Amino acid sequence: MTRIRPLANVCFTRLARLAPAVLACAGGLLTSPASAQDRSVYRCPGNLYTDQITVREAAERGCKTLEGAAVTVVQSRRPEAPKAAASGGASGNTPAAAARSGGNEGVRIDPAEQRARDTDARRILDGELRREEDRLAQLQKDLKDAATAPAERQNELRAAVSRKEADVAAIRRELTKLGAATP
Numbered sequence: 001m002t003r004i005r006p007l008a009n010v011c012f013t014r015l016a017r018l019a020p021a022v023l024a025c026a027g028g029l030l031t032s033p034a035s036a037q038d039r040s041v042y043r044c045p046g047n048l049y050t051d052q053i054t055v056r057e058a059a060e061r062g063c064k065t066l067e068g069a070a071v072t073v074v075q076s077r078r079p080e081a082p083k084a085a086a087s088g089g090a091s092g093n094t095p096a097a098a099a100r101s102g103g104n105e106g107v108r109i110d111p112a113e114q115r116a117r118d119t120d121a122r123r124i125l126d127g128e129l130r131r132e133e134d135r136l137a138q139l140q141k142d143l144k145d146a147a148t149a150p151a152e153r154q155n156e157l158r159a160a161v162s163r164k165e166a167d168v169a170a171i172r173r174e175l176t177k178l179g180a181a182t183p
Contacts, residue, residue: 041066122178129171136164 039051042063049066058065109117143157 118178122175125171125175125178129168129175132164132168132171136161136168139164 040055040058041049041051042053042058043049043066044058044061044063050063053061053063057063139157139161143154143161146154146157
């Protein structure tokens with residue numbers, strides 16, 4: 001009578017005939033996910049994520065264990081040193097110039113097209129400024145009329161007037177950057 005061996009024994013016997021290096025690799029592959037799952041990931045103060053500390057160290061530092069949450073690490077580029085220092089800075093190749101150009105240092109825009117863009121931006125900002133000033137005037141009128149209103153309502157209106165004044169100031173700053181005269 002023939003003896004039937006379990007499939008695992010058959011596979012192991014066949015693998016045993018192969019080079020020992022193959023078995024070592026297979027063993028390493030089989031055990032590495034288990035060891036990766038045994039490690040706890042901790043979130044420490046300052047948004048520091050680590051799996052390189054012990055449970056006691058985590059408790060001492062005030063770290064919390066992340067359970068069931070996948071941690072994704074995104075590597076970023078290191079900022080390049082400014083080239084303006086090397087070239088003397090006279091060519092307008094400063095960080096501020098790079099920020100204004102949107103990172104398109106090599107792209108030149110036709111001066112007529114740029115004037116048209118600036119005119120459109122000025123026109124849009126002028127319209128926005130008029131609307132915001134009208135809203136500010138209405139809010140100031142509402143605040144004046146709310147003299148007998150509850151204190152809570154008056155505080156809400158004061159906060160709205162303050163926000164609207166900040167909006168108007170911001171639009172005026174933008175118009176100043178474009179070189180437009182502001183009222």
